[in-house]
Amino acid sequence: xxxxxxxxxxxxxxxxxxxxxxxxxxxxxxxxxxxxxxxxxxxxxxxxxxxxxxxxxxxxxxxxxxxxxxxxxxxxxxxxxxxxxxxxxxxxxxxxxxxxxxxxxxxxxxxxxxxxxxxxxxxxxxxxxxxxxxxxxxxxxxxxxxxxxxxxxxxxxxxxxxxxxxxxxxxxxxxxxxxxxxxxxxxxxxxx
Amino acid sequence: xxxxxxxxxxxxxxxxxxxxxxxxxxxxxxxxxxxxxxxxxxxxxxxxxxxxxxxxxxxxxxxxxxxxxxxxxxxxxxxxxxxxxxxxxxxxxxxxxxxxxxxxxxxxxxxxxxxxxxxxxxxxxxxxxxxxxxxxxxxxxxxxxxxxxxxxxxxxxxxxxxxxxxxxxxxxxxxxxxxxxxxxxxxxxxxx
Numbered sequence: 001x002x003x004x005x006x007x008x009x010x011x012x013x014x015x016x017x018x019x020x021x022x023x024x025x026x027x028x029x030x031x032x033x034x035x036x037x038x039x040x041x042x043x044x045x046x047x048x049x050x051x052x053x054x055x056x057x058x059x060x061x062x063x064x065x066x067x068x069x070x071x072x073x074x075x076x077x078x079x080x081x082x083x084x085x086x087x088x089x090x091x092x093x094x095x096x097x098x099x100x101x102x103x104x105x106x107x108x109x110x111x112x113x114x115x116x117x118x119x120x121x122x123x124x125x126x127x128x129x130x131x132x133x134x135x136x137x138x139x140x141x142x143x144x145x146x147x148x149x150x151x152x153x154x155x156x157x158x159x160x161x162x163x164x165x166x167x168x169x170x171x172x173x174x175x176x177x178x179x180x181x182x183x184x185x186x187x188x189x190x191x192x
Numbered sequence: 193x194x195x196x197x198x199x200x201x202x203x204x205x206x207x208x209x210x211x212x213x214x215x216x217x218x219x220x221x222x223x224x225x226x227x228x229x230x231x232x233x234x235x236x237x238x239x240x241x242x243x244x245x246x247x248x249x250x251x252x253x254x255x256x257x258x259x260x261x262x263x264x265x266x267x268x269x270x271x272x273x274x275x276x277x278x279x280x281x282x283x284x285x286x287x288x289x290x291x292x293x294x295x296x297x298x299x300x301x302x303x304x305x306x307x308x309x310x311x312x313x314x315x316x317x318x319x320x321x322x323x324x325x326x327x328x329x330x331x332x333x334x335x336x337x338x339x340x341x342x343x344x345x346x347x348x349x350x351x352x353x354x355x356x357x358x359x360x361x362x363x364x365x366x367x368x369x370x371x372x373x374x375x376x377x378x379x380x381x382x383x384x
Contacts, residue, residue, distance in 0.1 A: 029306045030254075030269040032261045058251035059271065062222075066255050069224045077222040079251065083294060102275060114221045 001041050001176040005189050007034065008155065008177055014185045018157075019101070026154065027060035027126050038176065039067020042124055042152040045174040047071075049149045051122035053078055055115070055141065057097075057108055057133050060126040064154060068124050078114050080137060082106040093143040097136035100129045100160075108136045110144075117145035128153035128175055131162025138171065150174065157182075158190060193233050193368040197381050199226065200347065200369055206377045210349075211293070218346060219252035219318050230368065231259020234316055234344045237366040239263075241341045243314035245270055247307070247333065249289075249300055249325050252318040256346060260316050270306050272329060274298040285335040289328035292321045292352075300328045302336075309337035320345035320367055323354025330363065342366065349374075350382060 013021040025031035042064070051072055056065040057080040065077045083106075084092075091112040098105045115121075123137045134151050141148045148171060156163055156175030163173045178190040205213040217223035234256070243264055248257040249272040257269045275298075276284075283304040290297045307313075315329045326343050333340045340363060348355055348367030355365045370382040 023303060024305065028271065028273065028303060030258065030261075030271070032258060032266040032269060035258070059254060059273075062251060062254045063258050063269070066222065066224060066227070066258060069222075074224040077224060077255070079220065079222070081220065081251075111215060111220060113216065 001038075002192075003034075003037065004041075004154070004177045008187060012187065014182045014187055017182050018160075020155070020157075020179065020182060020187055022155065030063050035063055035067050038064060038154055039069075040071055041176055042068045042154075042174070043071025045152060045176075046122055046150050049120070049122065051075060051120050051149050053115075053119045053121050053146075055080070055110070055121045055123050055137055056125055057137060058082060061124060064126060065124050068122065068152065072122075076114075078110060080108040080110050080140060082108060084109060093140045095136040095139035095143075097132045098130070100127075100132070108133070108140060110140050112144065115140065115144040115146050119144070119146035121146050121148050123148060123151045124153070125151075126154050128156040128162045128173070129160040131165045134162065134166055134171075138166075138169075152176075155179065193230075194384075195226075195229065196233075196346070196369045200379060200381075204379065206374045206379055209374050210352075212347070212349075212371065212374060212379055214347065222255050227255055227259050230256060230346055231261075232263055233368055234260045234346075234366070235263025237344060237368075238314055238342050238364075241312070241314065243267060243312050243341050245307075245311045245313050245338075247272070247302070247313045247315050247329055248317055249329060250274060253316060256318060257316050260314065260344065264314075268306075270302060272300040272302050272332060274300060276301060285332045287328040287331035287335070289324045290322070292319075292324070300325070300332060302332050304336065307332065307336040307338050311336070311338035313338050313340050314342055314344060315340060316344045318346050320348040320354045320358075320365070321352040323357045326354065326358055326363075330358075330361075344368075347371065
């Protein structure tokens with residue numbers, strides 16, 4: 001997605017060889033009209049499927065999930081929680097996921113009320129790095145009996161191997177901007 | 193907002209005298225088309241103002257903030273973070289807030305890059321209970337020099353006193369459904 005690659009080049013901030021900050025438009029401040037384009041593009045990439053639910057994880061995936069849900073006719077969004085609030089009193093599925101940017105392991109949880117064998121799930125998130133969060137979301141779906149149709153990320157850091165791991169497990173993965181490396185403050189993308 | 197009160201009555205689950213669970217449509221699973229109505233209504237409540245930014249706190253406020261931003265012509269959304277990721281390396285404003293549903297004190301943070309004296313801010317969130325999160329968001333705005341035009345909540349638990357505290361400090365507060373009490377599994381609303 002060329003406009004996204006351009007926006008990352010122009011507005012993103014590379015830190016070392018691992019991190020690209022896009023908090024001015026994607027995961028702290030949100031550029032609403034740009035997000036609409038992102039949701040539409042993610043929808044189109046999986047347009048041949050017929051998901052009935054978008055699953056993501058708090059927090060940065062939520063706005064993206066809502067825009068993608070819109071593409072598929074306002075299907076429900078379900079976002080996994082990283083902490084157990086005292087309102088999550090009924091049963092839930094849970095799976096561990098290490099956060100690359102926070103350096104901690106979280107337990108992702110979804111209520112058993114909202115995921116089950118009738119669900120055809122598209123998983124979306126802002127970043128796909130090592131694939132930890134996506135793997136955990138797939139595991140939540142597996143526990144519930146829901147079918148994972150695919151995994152869509154806005155930005156993939158290909159050099160961290162997440163997409164490879166997920167594809168080896170048979171999942172379809174799409175990312176709108178695939179970063180091959182970050183060097184000397186510059187981001188090198190894979191061509192479409 | 194009558195459709196919201198009806199939805200809370202029909203689909204919400206009261207727990208004890210303090211908690212109403214609405215995780216089937218608002219803050220775990222999200223009903224996208226209903227959220228659009230909520231965003232529009234929040235926008236209309238503050239339609240006489242001209243915010244240039246919507247500020248909320250992760251996670252449950254994000255989707256609501258995006259819908260409200262849409263009403264005002266796709267103005268940016270900024271969501272405060274509860275943990276400091278390693279990408280938040282530059283300066284930030286921070287303020288403590290106690291979470292009612294999690295029983296912990298979080299430090300809310302926003303980057304200094306995205307909030308400043310030119311900002312005319314509308315704060316939105318899913319719940320207004322004791323007002324802790326809203327107070328912290330107001331404090332972040334104060335530190336940055338941004339002006340708070342008002343605070344909009346989807347559901348207010350009036351009996352927990354948050355709106356009273358905020359109004360005493362001079363803030364304009366609007367909530368789409370105001371709960372006066374929760375008793376014997378029933379939710380008692382204040383009339384519009």
